[in-house]
Amino acid sequence: MTGKFITFEGGEGTGKSTQARLLASHLEQSGMQVVLTREPGGAPGAEVIRDLLVNGEPDRWSPMAEALLFNAARVEHWRQCIEPALKSGTHVVCDRFADSTMAYQGYVGGLTREAMAQLHWLALGDARPDLTLILDMPAEAGLERAANRREGENRFELKGEAFHAKLREAFLDIARRESNRCVVIDAARAMDQVHSEVLTAVHTRLGI
Numbered sequence: 001m002t003g004k005f006i007t008f009e010g011g012e013g014t015g016k017s018t019q020a021r022l023l024a025s026h027l028e029q030s031g032m033q034v035v036l037t038r039e040p041g042g043a044p045g046a047e048v049i050r051d052l053l054v055n056g057e058p059d060r061w062s063p064m065a066e067a068l069l070f071n072a073a074r075v076e077h078w079r080q081c082i083e084p085a086l087k088s089g090t091h092v093v094c095d096r097f098a099d100s101t102m103a104y105q106g107y108v109g110g111l112t113r114e115a116m117a118q119l120h121w122l123a124l125g126d127a128r129p130d131l132t133l134i135l136d137m138p139a140e141a142g143l144e145r146a147a148n149r150r151e152g153e154n155r156f157e158l159k160g161e162a163f164h165a166k167l168r169e170a171f172l173d174i175a176r177r178e179s180n181r182c183v184v185i186d187a188a189r190a191m192d193q194v195h196s197e198v199l200t201a202v203h204t205r206l207g208i
Contacts, residue, residue, distance in 0.1 A: 005131075006023070006093050007131070008133050008135060013143055013146030017038070019133070034090065035093070037093070046074070074098065130205075132175075136171065137187045
């Protein structure tokens, strides 16, 4: 049996990493084999590229350069981590995937949906998550959470509230276009409430 591929998406500070961790823990406690991973990163070469992308000045890279770097990291992540796990019957829970590239570099960065889709096809063919959980909250609140979270790896957070407001709308549009794959969850609520809705979505959509 092939494992299920579940991704978490959304703006900065929406709690993706926390909810991904909670879901992976729940599935493991239910007796399932699970890999918890993230993007950019998740494989040795991809982690090197991650450092280039999440650190430095906000204008360090052009949107196209970012898109190419993200896809380069994603190729290694898929090849070394995600695909082998899924083929072995292990479920994969991933903090960000290709929808982030579509939203950040495509919608907000000014590149077209068509260009992002072509890059994805060249990198991964028709590989897609089985379920994408989009954690949604106002950009201002998410940035406030993110600012209190940690130092470093804040290159995208520094792009400003207008950027992140557009980013929120980008993720919501992706969800509307691909409602068979995406579920939008109100992330402004308490962590346990969000987790409960995540579990409901996973069970309803995937039966696990």
